[in-house]
Amino acid sequence: MPHLFTHRVPPPSSSPSTPPSQPVNAAFVLATASATCALIVLDTNVVAVSLPSIARSFHASFADVEWVVSAYMVAFASCLLPAGALADRVGRKLMLLLGLAVFFVASLGCGVAPTAALLNVARAVKGVGAAMLLTAALAVIANTFHAGPARVRAWAVWGTCMGLATTVAPLVGGVVTQWLGWRWIFLLNLPVCALLAWCTSRVIGESRNPKPGPLDVAGSLLFGVALALGIWALIEVPADGLASWRTVARFAACALLFGVFVQVQRARAHAMVDLALFRQPRFVAAVLAMFGYAACAQVMMTFLPLYLQNAFGLSAVAAGVGMLPFALSMVAGPYLGAALGKRVSSMALLSAGLLLIALGNLLTALTAGGGRYALVALGMVVTGLGAGILNGDTQKAIMACVPPDRTGMASGISTTTRFTAIVTSVGVLGAVLAARTHAAFLAAMPLTAGVKAALDAGFMSRVLAGDTAQASATLSPALRATLMSAAQASFASGFAAALGLAAAVALSIAAGVWLLAGRGEPARVRGVASNG
Numbered sequence: 182m183p184h185l186f187t188h189r190v191p192p193p194s195s196s197p198s199t200p201p202s203q204p205v206n207a208a209f210v211l212a213t214a215s216a217t218c219a220l221i222v223l224d225t226n227v228v229a230v231s232l233p234s235i236a237r238s239f240h241a242s243f244a245d246v247e248w249v250v251s252a253y254m255v256a257f258a259s260c261l262l263p264a265g266a267l268a269d270r271v272g273r274k275l276m277l278l279l280g281l282a283v284f285f286v287a288s289l290g291c292g293v294a295p296t297a298a299l300l301n302v303a304r305a306v307k308g309v310g311a312a313m314l315l316t317a318a319l320a321v322i323a324n325t326f327h328a329g330p331a332r333v334r335a336w337a338v339w340g341t342c343m344g345l346a347t348t349v350a351p352l353v354g355g356v357v358t359q360w361l362g363w364r365w366i367f368l369l370n371l372p373v374c375a376l377l378a379w380c381t382s383r384v385i386g387e388s389r390n391p392k393p394g395p396l397d398v399a400g401s402l403l404f405g406v407a408l409a410l411g412i413w414a415l416i417e418v419p420a421d422g423l424a425s426w427r428t429v430a431r432f433a434a435c436a437l438l439f440g441v442f443v444q445v446q447r448a449r450a451h452a453m454v455d456l457a458l459f460r461q462p463r464f465v466a467a468v469l470a471m472f473g474y475a476a477c478a479q480v481m482m483t484f485l486p487l488y489l490q491n492a493f494g495l496s497a498v499a500a501g502v503g504m505l506p507f508a509l510s511m512v513a514g515p516y517l518g519a520a521l522g523k524r525v526s527s528m529a530l531l532s533a534g535l536l537l538i539a540l541g542n543l544l545t546a547l548t549a550g551g552g553r554y555a556l557v558a559l560g561m562v563v564t565g566l567g568a569g570i571l572n573g574d575t576q577k578a579i580m581a582c583v584p585p586d587r588t589g590m591a592s593g594i595s596t597t598t599r600f601t602a603i604v605t606s607v608g609v610l611g612a613v614l615a616a617r618t619h620a621a622f623l624a625a626m627p628l629t630a631g632v633k634a635a636l637d638a639g640f641m642s643r644v645l646a647g648d649t650a651q652a653s654a655t656l657s658p659a660l661r662a663t664l665m666s667a668a669q670a671s672f673a674s675g676f677a678a679a680l681g682l683a684a685a686v687a688l689s690i691a692a693g694v695w696l697l698a699g700r701g702e703p704a705r706v707r708g709v710a711s712n713g
Contacts, residue, residue, distance in 0.1 A: 206384055210325050213380040214318040215339045217277065219346040220284075220373055221311045225253070226347060227354030230486040230501050231363040238363065239297040247416045247611050250483050252301040254604035255412055256308025259405030261600070262453050262593045265316040266396050273320045274387040278378060280313030285374040291367035315596075324388045348508045351486065355501025397453035400445050404453075407438035408601060415608025419615035454594060458583065463528065466697035467578035468598055470531040473690035474575055475602035477683040478538045478568035481507060483607055484614070484679065485561070492673040493554065503554065507561040514569010521570070527578050528698030530570065535691035537567025539684045546680035550673040610679040618675030626667045 232246050239245065268276040287310055290303030326335040357366050414431035421427045446454050458464050485507060489500040514534075522530050541564025548556035579595045 207325055207331075209380070209384040211322060211335050211338060213377060213384060214321045214325075215342040216380075217281075217314050217318045217377055218339065219342045220370065220377070221315055222343055222346040223350050223353065224288075224307070224311070224370065226350035226482050227357070227366050228253075229483045230351055230354035230497050230504075231358040231366050232483075232487060233490050234358050234363040234497060235297070235300070239300075241297040242420075243611070243615055244416050244420060245297040245301070247607060248301040249297075249304055251412050251416065251604050251607055252305040253308040253311070254600050254607070255405070255409050256305040257312050258597050258600035258604060259401065259408055260309050260312035261316060261597050263396060263398070263401040264312040265320070265593055266453075268313070268317045268320055269389060270396070272387045272389045273317045273324065274381060274385045276313055276317035277321065277381050277385065280310050280317060281374045281378045281381070283307075283310030284314060285371060285378075288367045288370035288374065292364045292371075321385055321388070344512055348505075348512060351482075351504040351508060352498070352501040354486075355496070355498040358497040360498075397445075397449065400442060400449070400453040403438050403442040403445060407435050407442060408604070410438065411435035412604055412608045415605070415612055418612040419619070458594075461582055462697040462700040464579065464582040466528060466694045467531070467575060467582060468594065469690055469697070470535060470571060470694050471575040471579065471595055471598045472602040473535050473687050473694075474538065474568060474571035475599045476606035477535075477542060477687040477690075478564055478571070479599070480603050480606040480610060480683070481561075481564065483603075484610065484676065488549070488672070488676045492549070492669055492676065493552075494669070503558075504561075506558040507565045510562040510565030511569040511572065514566045515572065517566055518570035518574055522574070526698070527574065527581070528694060530574055531578060532691045532695045532698075534567045534570035534574070535687045535694065537570065538564050539567075539687035539691065541565070541567060542680045542684035542687065546677040546684065549677040549680065550670065552673075606683070610683060613682055614672075614675040614679040616675075617678035618671045621674040622667055622671035625671060626664065 228249060232249060235241065235249060236246050264276070284307060287303050287307035291300055291307065294300035294303055322335055322339060326332040354366060357363075357369065410431050414428050414435065417431075418428055443456065446456055459468075482504075485504050486497075486500045489495045489503045490497070493503075495503060518530060518534065521533060525533070541560050541562070543560075544563055545557055545560030548560060576595055
């Protein structure tokens, strides 16, 4: 994900802001804000490589491992919109400092967590801190660089930092996990947070929106709880079953709360989300493209490391290196998109990017069980190119559909859609991965009385999480070798099934974007994304 947040993101608030309370060094401000966002990118992406190590440390189940990612993402997605409004109200510098404090404490909690449950709680708190940091950092940049070439250069520098951070994240995660241990992925954040807090206090002047919008506390809580319930239901499907009363109750509560959320947004004069925007077919198409990009491509940053370590038996460092074709092709994708954008419309470009993601996922799915990394890497490259095209152009397409005074909220919708899609996809694809892996294992390894006696209920869950040592600890050497070989092949089959679903979803969304774009009138506002 070379630009986790594209450099075309406009200021979170479109209202005039108070000037900084003291003269600032603009370059230092840009470096501090960009480094803060890069820290979030690194923290989001380095964790995936360490998931098997975390599973081995805690003897955790696959559901526990999924929550390491999902707890962070749910909190992040839920808090982005209210955090932006709060930063406008209390001040961007103060919000940055508070966010760094929350991120510092949560990182410490992750690093010393004695159980998987406490690790996931700390990860959720960390997601809150990350939302505070992102919205405040973007607002600081937008408030420091108001217009003209300086503003364009500032967002370009910011985007480059995001690209570098995302490209090196898997390798950094692998090196730290293998050489220092997974806890240091979180503990190394502590000196970085301290340094950024010092820089923030020294060089960033306070600014705020003199006419801030009201905080939608009810909407924020309804959205966050509904999202968490939906993800909880998806993650627990392999254990509870799709038709169990627990699963049905969680999905029903999720749907009910989302329905209440929509009604609250309709009734509020200053809603967190302006639902009227969704009456525009082109806006819906752009948001749908963002969802498809994140759900079908960005989510691979979570599942690819698990696949490379489980199916190929790679170390954490080797898995980080193995992900480079995906990351590097995402860096090249925007250049391909820029070339194509001169020949086709913006909506056609979104559909083309989704088609590339569908093709890449399908290629990877077809080669995942063959044990040939070169063929898998080819699929990664195709998916990465499609993702690179969509990374910036989805944001630009969303902004082109709204007037200048609504760009702040539209940016919030865009970013929230991105992370909601990732966390939803982790739940859905994780359930498919677990179900198919289990079915393939049973088909390849008939459960004779001897095999049944050797296995316990958590065997496959620990295999899925990457804890093969604990899963096979009580088995005889001969049986261990047989079962682990079958388990690796089964995981590859499960991964292929998950990617096959991702390919089908990307293809369907590409068709939806194309049809919606044909129904919509050309956007009335052009250049919003570039001019902020």
